[in-house]
Amino acid sequence: MKHQFLIISLIIFSTFSFAQQEVKQVEVIKSDRQVTELFDEIGDSEIKLDVIDFLTQPALNIGYEIINDAYSSYGAEVFLNFNDNNASRSWSEKFSLNPFYRFYFLNKTDFGGEGYFAEVFIKFSNIEYDRDTYFYNPMPNEPYSTTEEIKAWDIAPGVGVGRKWVNKKGWTFEYMLGFGRYLFANSGNDNPDSNYEVDNYRPEATFKGGISIGKRF
Numbered sequence: 017m018k019h020q021f022l023i024i025s026l027i028i029f030s031t032f033s034f035a036q037q038e039v040k041q042v043e044v045i046k047s048d049r050q051v052t053e054l055f056d057e058i059g060d061s062e063i064k065l066d067v068i069d070f071l072t073q074p075a076l077n078i079g080y081e082i083i084n085d086a087y088s089s090y091g092a093e094v095f096l097n098f099n100d101n102n103a104s105r106s107w108s109e110k111f112s113l114n115p116f117y118r119f120y121f122l123n124k125t126d127f128g129g130e131g132y133f134a135e136v137f138i139k140f141s142n143i144e145y146d147r148d149t150y151f152y153n154p155m156p157n158e159p160y161s162t163t164e165e166i167k168a169w170d171i172a173p174g175v176g177v178g179r180k181w182v183n184k185k186g187w188t189f190e191y192m193l194g195f196g197r198y199l200f201a202n203s204g205n206d207n208p209d210s211n212y213e214v215d216n217y218r219p220e221a222t223f224k225g226g227i228s229i230g231k232r233f
Contacts, residue, residue, distance in 0.1 A: 058186035062091075062129075064230025074098035079228065081118075083129040090117045110167075112141040114224065120180075130182045137224060139172040139196055145218040152213070172196035172222045186232035193225040 066077035075098060081091035093114040116137035120129055145168075150161045176194020198220055 058182075058184070059232040062188060062230045062232045064188065064190070064228040066093075066226040066228045068226040069095070077226065077228075079230070081129070081230075083232075086129070087120050088118060089120070089129045090115075092116065108144050109222070110142050110144055112139045114139045130180050132179050133177070135176045135178070135192065135194060137174055137176065137194065137196065139174065139222055139224065141170050141172060141198075141222065143168055143170060143218070147218075150213045166218070168200075168218075170198040170200050172198045174222065174224060176224055178225070182232070188230040188232060189228070190230070191225075191227050194223070196222045196224060198222060 060083040062079075062081040062083070064079045064081070066079070069075040069077040076096045077093060079091060079093040081089050083089045093112075093116070095109065095112045095114065097108055097110050099108055114137050116135050118129075118133045118135045120131050120133045122132045145166055147164045147166050148161055149164070174194050174196020176192055178190055178192030178194075180188055180190035182188050198218075
């Protein structure tokens with residue numbers, strides 16, 4: 017009887033151990049349809065404010081983004097600079113409109129439009145800068161140099177990278193860094209045979225980036 021009980025116990029233990037070994041890990045993978053439903057719950061539009069510009073200078077940078085799908089988005093940012101440009105050899109971007117298109121990758125999560133992203137943008141900027149003119153042989157009683165404040169429009173295409181987080185309430189946090197190049201920048205004298213020389217303290221490159229807090233709706 018003891019031998020029979022021992023044999024039955026061994027059979028039950030072996031069966032239980034085999035069943036444990038056969039248990040497989042089940043991983044739930046969300047489909048694109050499920051992801052779309054999730055970020056539809058908190059909205060596919062987002063408005064955001066760059067807190068760096070707002071806190072460090074009298075400037076306002078507001079963005080609007082539309083989540084196209086789980087992998088991409090598009091939108092625009094408006095930058096308003098309230099600084100007064102009075103210093104010599106200085107320039108400032110007074111206003112810019114910045115349309116952009118983003119590609120999200122690597123950390124695509126429940127809400128779509130979240131994780132690391134690459135961005136292409138184009139800036140339509142109104143800038144102010146100083147232009148110094150130096151005369152080689154000025155006439156008597158004429159100044160050797162003059163300084164003018166120039167206001168102009170320029171266009172700068174560029175690229176950038178960043179990362180965004182979204183919580184279940186639809187609040188977002190992101191950082192981004194990008195660079196572009198102005199298409200019509202000119203820093204010197206176009207006519208070397210003239211009797212004067214011009215120095216434009218005008219930027220050839222432009223920066224786009226910051227830290228933003230936003231809300232989806």
